[in-house]
Amino acid sequence: MSILKQCGDRLFHQTKKRVLKTSSSWRSDLGWNFDRSENAKPEESSIAGIMMKFFNTAGPVNSRKHYCLQPLERFDFTEITSLIEQEKYFVLHAPRQTGKTSCLLALMERLNAEGKYKCLYINVEAAQGAREDVRRGVKAILSEMASRAHHFLDDSFLKSVWLKVLEESGEDAGLNEALTLWAEENQSHIVLLIDEIDSLIGDTLISVLRQIRSGYDKRPHAFPQTIILCGVRDVRDYRIHSTRDKAIITGGSAFNIKAKSLRLGNFNKEEIRTLYLQHSEETGQVFEPDTLELAWDMTKGQPWLVNALAYEVCFEMKDGRNRADHITVEMMETAKENIILRKDTHIDQLADKLKEERVKRIISPMLQGIDLEVAVEDDIQYTLDLGLIRRTQVGLQIANSIYREVIPRYLTIIPQYNFESRVIPSWYINEDTGLLEMDKLLSAFQEFFRENSEHWVERFEYKEAGPQLLLQAFLQRIVNRSGRVEREYGLGRMRTDLLVIRPTDTVVQKIVIELKILYKSLEKTIEDGLKQTVSYMDKCGSDEGHLIIFDRDVSRSWDEKIFKRKQGWNGKEVVVWGM
Numbered sequence: 329m330s331i332l333k334q335c336g337d338r339l340f341h342q343t344k345k346r347v348l349k350t351s352s353s354w355r356s357d358l359g360w361n362f363d364r365s366e367n368a369k370p371e372e373s374s375i376a377g378i379m380m381k382f383f384n385t386a387g388p389v390n391s392r393k394h395y396c397l398q399p400l401e402r403f404d405f406t407e408i409t410s411l412i413e414q415e416k417y418f419v420l421h422a423p424r425q426t427g428k429t430s431c432l433l434a435l436m437e438r439l440n441a442e443g444k445y446k447c448l449y450i451n452v453e454a455a456q457g458a459r460e461d462v463r464r465g466v467k468a469i470l471s472e473m474a475s476r477a478h479h480f481l482d483d484s485f486l487k488s489v490w491l492k493v494l495e496e497s498g499e500d501a502g503l504n505e506a507l508t509l510w511a512e513e514n515q516s517h518i519v520l521l522i523d524e525i526d527s528l529i530g531d532t533l534i535s536v537l538r539q540i541r542s543g544y545d546k547r548p549h550a551f552p553q554t555i556i557l558c559g560v561r562d563v564r565d566y567r568i569h570s571t572r573d574k575a576i577i578t579g580g581s582a583f584n585i586k587a588k589s590l591r592l593g594n595f596n597k598e599e600i601r602t603l604y605l606q607h608s609e610e611t612g613q614v615f616e617p618d619t620l621e622l623a624w625d626m627t628k629g630q631p632w633l634v635n636a637l638a639y640e641v642c643f644e645m646k647d648g649r650n651r652a653d654h655i656t657v658e659m660m661e662t663a664k665e666n667i668i669l670r671k672d673t674h675i676d677q678l679a680d681k682l683k684e685e686r687v688k689r690i691i692s693p694m695l696q697g698i699d700l701e702v703a704v705e706d707d708i709q710y711t712l713d714l715g716l717i718r719r720t721q722v723g724l725q726i727a728n729s730i731y732r733e734v735i736p737r738y739l740t741i742i743p744q745y746n747f748e749s750r751v752i753p754s755w756y757i758n759e760d761t762g763l764l765e766m767d768k769l770l771s772a773f774q775e776f777f778r779e780n781s782e783h784w785v786e787r788f789e790y791k792e793a794g795p796q797l798l799l800q801a802f803l804q805r806i807v808n809r810s811g812r813v814e815r816e817y818g819l820g821r822m823r824t825d826l827l828v829i830r831p832t833d834t835v836v837q838k839i840v841i842e843l844k845i846l847y848k849s850l851e852k853t854i855e856d857g858l859k860q861t862v863s864y865m866d867k868c869g870s871d872e873g874h875l876i877i878f879d880r881d882v883s884r885s886w887d888e889k890i891f892k893r894k895q896g897w898n899g900k901e902v903v904v905w906g907m
Contacts (some may be wrong), residue, residue, distance in 0.1 A: 363854035367749060381610060383639035385632060388430040394856040395606040397599055399434035403592055404429060412554045413517055415547055417585050420558045422592035425674050428558050431592060432521045433634025439519055450476050458532055460571050463499040470506055485513050493521035504539040508550050508678040517553040522659035526559035531572050537582040544585045560590045561713045566708065594629030604638060613642065613651040619660050626664055628728035630715065632674045637663050662829040665812060668734055677715065679738035683789065687711050691735065696725065697821040725818050732815055739790055740801035747805040756806055762832040765841050769873060770905055773802050777907050778886050795878040796824050796843050825864050838870040846879040853877055854904055865900060874901040
């Protein structure tokens, strides 16, 4: 019996108790207990006085409110403290909503609890609105720093001097001077954690980096001993447009004192299990074993996705709110679909990045299944830093299956709306059996593609992948809510594999559709496609397969391109469509 099942089989009564870690020497606003002394005692409270925990999808984690992993266990804490002891300045970066802020806040509280350093976390995103107005930007940063020092450290020194410093030293030296005065005022050496550094723009970012660099030699007595810059990208990869210099300044040159770059990774399988097990232990609700493997496949450990899936299935969906019911694979699939359709901020922000040319140069070849051609290393690194793709043993791939689903659906949203008045799903559902009639559906698409493809494909931002995207939009309109489409695509695959899964009252319909662009001879393309289609059918347990070949040669007539034939391969029949 699995650990999760053992937890689910325990009896949970009305007066269930939970342990909250506290200590007389230090109690964190975020719920972390950093007192390791023997005097630290747990505090017990009944469930009647405490709100039950939940999975966090917005803002930093709080251990008293949220199921969570210990932030300081998500990176090498020994390495971090070693860099601080060596008075190093370094970078911590990771994609958005990975847990960077939670880790920095926990680090601040840990260092302050130990008492060796005075550590302050600041978020400089408020200065983004200043854009290249350096004075406004530095003013916003100094105000934020003074406010947080007062709130978190009970230190009002910056509050008393920062305005005067800015007035006397100006925007290009004010930050440096304020940090110098603050460091000289304190007996403990200062560790400064600067979050959202890459939200700053142009000359404001350049000024901040240069002022930090110019104070580096004064550390630790007259400048922070350590400064950690945190953002989505490594500072060395910044390409900063300077209006003053009328040039592009690299982050590496503006901040050439960086000792190291650390990247905060995703959860691994065991960490997902640990996180979900916290819910099972608290409520008695069981995640069936297959759901953990599915959560890993869907998210590849992306922290926001891992939490969002669990929150949706356990707290939003009606079936999941009944703690006596197990969380099943089917419920997780529904939760994933709900998240995608709702377009939560995380999904929306990520999808919006697809409009950027440097992202397009990576994602478009993946959608087409061809090799990279015009992309440069910086494009690849940028798309990796965004978390859209990941490196694997077989090359670059879309980061996880949810993103792999989101990308084509986001790129085809307008065609999906346009299909609503043209395509009625019930036309393609057999009234007697309830089965999706794929032959009828693809015949209709073939006719539509012949008559409309030229101007519909031109509407796509990703025109090169237009035929594949147009079919997926047509298919999504019909399958939406009554089933799902799973997609496999990537660099060098020379195909896109689609698996339509549609449950009925009697069976679960599984239909494989393989999409190929005609590059070689038609017969060779069909031969390769039949092998790949049948192989994918075997992998998915499907007995219905379709191979679609798009011919983009404008010199051939539609009569030459359009055909339908049935061909066998390895004992299975595949319907081949020419378009």
